Amino acid sequence: MRLLKNLTSLRQWRNQQTHSVALVPTMGNLHDGHLALVKRAQQHADIVVVSIFVNPMQFGANEDLDNYPRTLEQDVQALESLGVNAVFTPQVSDVYPRGLDVQTRVEVPEVGDILCGASRPGHFVGVATIVCKLFNMVQPDVAVFGEKDFQQLQIIRLMTLDLSLPVTIIGEPTKRESSGLALSSRNGYLSGQQRQQATAIYSTLQGISKQLSEKPNFNQTVKWAEQQLHDAGLVTDYVAIRNAEDLQPATIQDKQWVALVAAKLGNTRLIDNLTIVNNHA
Numbered sequence: 001m002r003l004l005k006n007l008t009s010l011r012q013w014r015n016q017q018t019h020s021v022a023l024v025p026t027m028g029n030l031h032d033g034h035l036a037l038v039k040r041a042q043q044h045a046d047i048v049v050v051s052i053f054v055n056p057m058q059f060g061a062n063e064d065l066d067n068y069p070r071t072l073e074q075d076v077q078a079l080e081s082l083g084v085n086a087v088f089t090p091q092v093s094d095v096y097p098r099g100l101d102v103q104t105r106v107e108v109p110e111v112g113d114i115l116c117g118a119s120r121p122g123h124f125v126g127v128a129t130i131v132c133k134l135f136n137m138v139q140p141d142v143a144v145f146g147e148k149d150f151q152q153l154q155i156i157r158l159m160t161l162d163l164s165l166p167v168t169i170i171g172e173p174t175k176r177e178s179s180g181l182a183l184s185s186r187n188g189y190l191s192g193q194q195r196q197q198a199t200a201i202y203s204t205l206q207g208i209s210k211q212l213s214e215k216p217n218f219n220q221t222v223k224w225a226e227q228q229l230h231d232a233g234l235v236t237d238y239v240a241i242r243n244a245e246d247l248q249p250a251t252i253q254d255k256q257w258v259a260l261v262a263a264k265l266g267n268t269r270l271i272d273n274l275t276i277v278n279n280h281a
């Protein structure tokens with residue numbers, strides 16, 4: 001496995017590749033969710049590159065950029081044993097040579113401004129910009145992202161379409177603990193008790209799915225879900241039921257809905273979602 005620590009070495013390596021290339025962008029601290037993305041990438045291309053970069057542009061001023069878990073040595077070992085071909089670990093100065101303030105930005109309007117985009121202003125501009133740059137740096141044929149970050153995946157699909165980027169985007173289903181809790185690097189911030197409380201997120205999503213398949217009343221179900229999360233000791237950022245295709249408010253005509261939750265336990269903000277087929281349409 002090649003360790004590519006800067007853009008120059010990445011470009012040299014990339015120029016030598018003659019087979020299809022898949023990219024799995026990550027911020028490191030890898031868990032089985034990330035490894036599932038790698039395995040999916042291996043099914044779609046001959047060569048797999050994983051990028052590990054904690055992107056300062058997508059963190060708000062009061063967020064966890066400094067504390068974000070960095071476990072490069074273990075990450076590299078895990079990727080090596082999966083047979084990954086290359087790991088790209090650029091420095092901030094390599095990615096943003098002119099500094100963040102004057103960096104050219106990529107913005108996906110509307111879908112980038114709602115839900116997590118409303119709670120984390122500027123977040124999706126940071127995500128779209130770094131993903132666009134990673135595509136230009138790595139020049140992959142295919143890139144794999146997790147459905148756990150459902151809104152992020154939609155935004156990346158739209159950016160790729162709008163900018164005519166020659167990359168096929170693949171979404172991988174969310175990997176969960178046996179408790180239902182979605183795997184996330186930020187779960188490492190949770191105490192034992194908080195980890196138990198956090199299981200309310202998935203059980204609430206399942207409850208939403210059950211209610212909607214019986215009798216779709218979006219407002220009533222959202223209120224019920226907010227109460228469930230509150231009772232478990234979580235502070236809800238949002239609970240939303242949306243059209244799974246465009247993330248607009250759900251209607252009874254939609255083919256598929258997605259229920260999305262963002263909630264805090266102490267300082268830790270967790271997100272999760274569940275898609276629900278509309279059996280009433």
Ligand SMILES: Nc1ncnc2c1ncn2[C@@H]1O[C@H](COP(=O)(O)OP(=O)(O)OP(=O)(O)O)[C@@H](O)[C@H]1O
Nearest residue numbers: 026027028033145146148149174175183184185186
């Ligand atoms: N449980 C999961 N199942 C499938 N994919 C996942 C899971 N968690 C993260 N991913 C995907 O892995 C990629 C890299 O995500 P990232 O490195 O931010 O990990 P994370 O665990 O989501 O961390 P965070 O705590 O920042 O949310 C993204 O495409 C993300 O959607």
Ligand SMILES: CC(C)(CO)[C@@H](O)C(=O)[O-]
Nearest residue numbers: 025026027055127130149
């Ligand atoms: C896609 C990504 C690697 C861009 O920094 C990040 O947002 C993430 O880890 O989901």
Ligand code: BAL
Nearest residue numbers: 027058059123149152
């Ligand atoms: N997985 C999403 C990256 C972030 O929260 O910044």
